[in-house]
Amino acid sequence: MIPGAAMDRVSLLWRLRRRARRGVLCMALFCILMALLYALCAENSVPVTDAIFGVRARTRAQPRAHSVTKVLRGGPKPMYTDPQKLPGVIPGDPHHPIPVLSSPNQTQAGDSLSKQKSKQRESLGFFSLLPRPFTRALETLFGGRRKGELSGRKGDTELLGKVWDDKMSSKMLGSRLRRAVANYQAMNKYGVEVSNYSSSKTKLNGPKLLCQLKKKVEVTTLTPDLQPFSSMSWATQLPPKQLSADLGPYKSCAVVSSAGSLHRSGLGKEIDSHEAVLRFNAAPTIGYEKDVGSKTTIRLINSQVMASEEHRFLSSSLYSSGVLVAWDPAPFSADLLQWYNKTDYPIFTQYQRYRRLHPLQPFYILHPRFEWQVWLRIQENMAEAIQKNPPSSGFLGTVLMMSLCDVVHVYEFLPSQRKTELCHYYQRFHDAACTLGAYHPLLYEKNLVKRMNQGSNQDIYTHGRVTLPGFSQLNCTHG
Known part of the structure; x- marks a missing residue:
């Protein structure tokens, strides 16, 4: 028989250990959720915003959303971030090149990219059923670096052209950059009014x-x-x-x-x-x-x-x-x-x-x-x-x-x-x-x-x- 005082001490120790285990479990779960949230925001800043608020809402809010700290007197003023930092951070490996698209290979490039995306969906299995922003975040966390939308696998660079082609068009961009370009067109912050272009x-x-x-x-x-x-x-x-x-x-x-x-x-x-x-x-x-x-x-x-x-x-x-x-x-x-x-x-x-x-x-x-x-x-x-x-x-x-x-x-x-x-x-x-x-x-x-x-x-x-x-x-x- 364990004396009452000793039993109390054992019971107290057991409760402390149980609380510690729960605390560790909760902390681990919290860290995983934060990592997932970070990857989701970093990888999908534009798609996630679109999914939650819609494209129009993001377009209206963009001048205020992308602001920097003002160091002068006069209070806050809408200001834009470095344009090169849009439309979002893509953490990754600098050794993977961006293939430069060339006009003659546009169809082949599109086929290659679609096949690549299909393989990526297959590799995700059950997770491929989740919305795209979540799968992109999961790819970042568990699948290594997510390749940029214009980044191909080894050999695509040669397929798409070694040197910049002066026939490059916005139609050759990935969907993320096309959306960004379209949003800036719609904003027209500077009141540009011209129609001096023609396909012919x-x-x-x-x-x-x-x-x-x-x-x-x-x-x-x-x-x-x-x-x-x-x-x-x-x-x-x-x-x-x-x-x-x-x-x-x-x-x-x-x-x-x-x-x-x-x-x-x-x-x-x-x-x-x-x-x-x-x-x-x-x-x-x-x-x-x-x-x-x-x-x-x-x-x-x-x-x-x-x-x-x-x-x-x-x-x-x-x-x-x-x-x-x-x-x-x-x-x-x-x-x-x-x-x-x-x-x-x-x-x-x-x-x-x-x-x-x-x-x-x-x-x-x-x-x-x-x-x-x-x-x-x-x-x-x-x-x-x-x-x-x-x-x-x-x-x-x-x-x-x-x-x-x-x-x-x-x-x-x-x-x-x-x-x-x-x-x-x-x-x-x-x-x-x-x-x-x-x-x-x-x-x-x-x-x-x-x-x-x-x-x-x-x-x-x-x-x-x-x-x-x-x-x-x-x-x-x-x-």
Whole structure:
């Protein structure tokens, strides 16, 4: 017989052990559910939102949903995230390439993708009966990396083409990116009103396209004499001359994209051999010199980088060397006063703050007319409607350098043999949208660059290098 006191102690110990086992079981169940929820949200941000709220609700809410912390006075203001981070995070393996679709293989590519999806459904067994967002999350948790919608198995890259095809169309995108593009078309935040596209339109060849850019795109920056800035006390902080009057002409220039395919490229020495080098936003060089070089002549930054806390624009040494050129998208038909009162991000407040800290560093702001002139050239040369959003920084920077240089080499804007879903060489963020576009009309920009390229396809495949002539080298007197 166990004494009463001892029995009480045993009973208490047994109850504690039982509670501990239950606690461990509940914690394990909680961790599994949280992991599933994380995978569900990360893998299916667009589909899950659509399923719960509907496409229209997401479209209406998008300007508010994708916001960043505002660091300036004046309270909260709707702001957009880095367009390259849309439409969602796809964690994964950077060694799996994104095949570049080419027009002749479109049917074969579609058949291949449908067969692949069928096999994936079979491998899931019972779970294939669940809604697609849940199966995608389960694939992430238990099936290794879920391949992107445009990522194929080994051999698909060769099937779909080694080098970017200038016939690339939104119809070749996966359903996720097609939905994202359609949503941005419906939003039309900037009030774009054009109908200048036709499926029967004759495409301009490379030389004519280059001359069209030269004649119809004017690279201009803000100066103190422009209204409404001339009446403002801080107007003296603006450079008195146009950017093109102060910089260049350069003989040879490099435009270095921030693409993940620059990782392990070994292009650093080649890039630094150019007289001038353009980089974008927060792309670093320290620690990446072997692949991207160390020279920075001009850095093109968007207003979001200037305003977000994450990028530490006012305090980081990344921005304090070389020439800065900033841009912010204005409404399509707005004048400078309307734009000043309705910027996407507080570019002018941050500009003034930065100039007080670095009064001697050259710092220009692009005239918003330039961005929409470039956009119109893209739309005019496409047989379908493109996103009604500004061009990417990559394409704007390329056109900018064509106005300053005799020859421009653009690195990894068109993906090389190293093509990957890794968005930036300095981050571990994976999404096919970074190569194919969602917010920006990136896919169409690449079509134009491919058409204007004066280098070889081998240069693109091996080095990701496109060769473009500067505007000063073009003879556009005929036609």
